Amino acid sequence: MKLELRGITKRFGSLVANDHIDLVVEPGQIHALLGENGAGKSTLMNVLYGLYQADEGDILLDDAVQHFRGPGDAMAAGIGMVHQHFMLVPVFTVAENVMLGHEQTRGPGVLDLAAARAHVRAVAERFGFEIDPDAVVGDLPVGVQQRVEIIKALSRDAQVLVFDEPTAVLTPQETDELMGIMRQLRDEGTAIVFITHKLREVREVADTITIVRLGKIVGEASPTATNAELATLMVGRAVELTVQKDAPKLGDGGLEVRSLRVLTPTGAIVVDGVDFTVRPGEVLAIAGVQGNGQTELVEALVGLAARVEGSISLDGAELVGRSVRAILDAGVGFVPEDRTEDGLVANFTVAENLVLDRSDDPAFSSAGTLKRTALEEFAHARIAEYDIRAQGPQTLAGTLSGGNQQKVVIAREMSRELRLLVAAQPTRGVDVGSIEFIHKRIIETRDSGVPVVVVSTELDEVAALADRIAVMYRGAIIGVVPGDTPREKLGLMMAGVADAEVTA
Known part of the structure; x- marks a missing residue:
């Protein structure tokens, strides 16, 4: 099925999120929409999916104008969408989620769960998924949850499939699997819209690339374009794709973790006997497939884990x-x-979010009352210093793009005297311009003599920032290697191969 968007315009008050956008996606084509967070990509797809109504323009399928009053109309017309933030009910099973909205019955008021299970198994077998139709979705890893989203879309015979930032929460292995699924769907004749800001992925899988900036289409590109060319089109300026850093200058003291164990409330061990040190002036990156204890390790470091054994000492x-x-x-x-x-x-202003953990600081409050003038001045300075794209300090944080929300968090945490920085997935779901900025800030923090722990499932990010890399597998650190360790070896270690060797 051919998809065509003609002159799509969507406004939110005075903000023009989509400005007369034209787009054609042919059957059997992966058409990538590349752009920064806040460029208008997701808004455009929400118009296509019936979640928003366009102020101007038309949606055409096989040259016929469509009028979608909601997602139900879009799905009935053959459009499916895999959302960045999964549209799943955590307490439902896989089969229940897949059938939700088009329930089959085997009698008055009796759901035909057996048919739903069989359908899930059929789609899973088609793509080589390993998935239990009776598994509760909330218990599944994020990569498997995304497969449930794909099965949901395909169960409705989607002929146009939208992937909205599908790799934002995936590991490298899961990302590679998703690329294979997208190619298989393309080869079967599905028209695919791939929304992303990740240059390596778009060059790897896209047949054609459209770049969106500030709500407008600013160019078309071939997958043979260089990363630098694509980044310049996205951001509107030259971008440093590799952060520059000198050899670390190590200080004394820092973070020391010994025999650390983290247990769940039921007694399951999720971090098992972890040991590592981070000296002032270096970045230790924790790499691993999501769900191998990294989240719980971070929670232990900052006091959020309920049951912790062992030692974490700072200086x-x-x-x-x-x-x-x-x-x-x-x-x-x-x-x-x-x-x-x-x-x-989300419902607090940018200014209020910038002092969330300092609201009792005498610089910002007196007798339990915020000093609004001091808060405004502080916020204006941080907005300028960290290039936060907001109308002003009183803008609600929830209205910002993902990259600008992340800059607010980074600005808050780095705007005070630090003895340790713990950054978990610091650039998850943000665009290349924001990645450049955040990486520079992390290296500046490292160069100021602060020990830095970065937890990331993005191997490109790990390689860019790390002086040393600790790889976690099933709750334990199976090896600590230099920051320039080849990606292939890291991938094998993340799969549990402790003594991984990579041949040239």
């Missing part, structure tokens, strides 16, 4: 047993892996 002072508040006050900066859940309060 000789023990942190285990101290509250989150005490750990932050000890000079630990924390960039959480999920900014929307743990990093920001």
